[in-house]
Amino acid sequence: MSVLPLIFTAGWASGINAYAVVLLLGLFGRTGLSDEVPEALQRTDVLIAAAVLFAIEAVADKIPFLDSFWDSVHTVVRPAAGAVVAGLLADQDGSISQLAAGAVGGTTALVSHLVKAGTRMAINTSPEPASNIVMSTAEDVTVAGVITLAIFYPVAAAICAAVLLVIGVVLVVFLATRIRRYLRRRRARREGREQPAV
Template sequence: MSVIPMIFTSGWASGVNAYAVVLLLGLFGRFGGADSVPPALERTDVLVAAGLLFLCEAVADKIPLVDTAWDAVHTVIRPVAGATVGALLAGHAHGSLGAIAAGAVGGGSALVSHLTKASLRMAVNTSPEPFSNIVVSLLEDLTVAGVVTLAVFHPVAAASIAGVLMLLGLLLVLFAVSRIRRFVRRRRERRAQRAGTAHPAAL
């Protein structure tokens, strides 16, 4: 039943960067001899599309506010990608897990990690400098690459790491929510001050 940890891990990683997951799994399957990878992910058209979209995400994900808009667009795409990869992995494992159940596991873990990522990125965007976005994005890319690579060869260990990262992410979100609220409150106060200053001048 090593397919279950693989499905969970690929789902979690898809919530962070779905295109990287498809690209890495496809490359490992096609050139790395990974028997656990479904042939559908090894196709040339899939690899090319995933590679191009990964490059787009690599750029958009490092620009403040653009990353938030990108995350908003991918609120549906990432969970669907996680569910699809999960169903493919289950089918490739000769029915060891039903496609519907696999899709639920992959899509559910992708949704949780996506919402976590999006919330943390909103908190990062409260910082006035752009470098934190670049650092966080690079860390996300490296983490996804490392966890997916580990999942291909040691799925149980990778699933354990993904579970810990998911829990840590949720805890960080609790902290991020308070930071976002303070940021929004400060912006409202500044707008109120500017409006109060401009009003007497207009009179």
């Protein structure tokens, strides 16, 4: 069976939390629950690094405005991670070329990352921090659930990921005015800092 559904799902999830994807896939491979996880993701050093970075992201992602800074830093990291994980999965399976898999994983990760970052900008227009914590926790639980589903039912997981991706894109378009308000506020704050004191 083709590993493409798992590649698509891992790409979508990497755009939201790449470290969780690497950690979960590695643990599923390490415990023998999946034969499709490459050895590179099961290495102890990779699992430790992914766990530490996941813990850092779990905190940073729940703090208003720090989450958007974290997202901007990860605009390159998440799509790259999605492409690398996809390439490793393709190499393990052999049913799809690594280049094609990397393109699917990286592109899907980029789109889901942009959805996440856009949604967070909209949430950051709200003055209270609870919405960030709720949203971040929901993202982490969803990523864990969909990646777990992908190990056992890859096609069902890919369908879930595709539906969530479409809903996310529609939501970001709907929230575009709040996102623009966040960007204007950030620009004004930056320009205020740059003006010399009289």
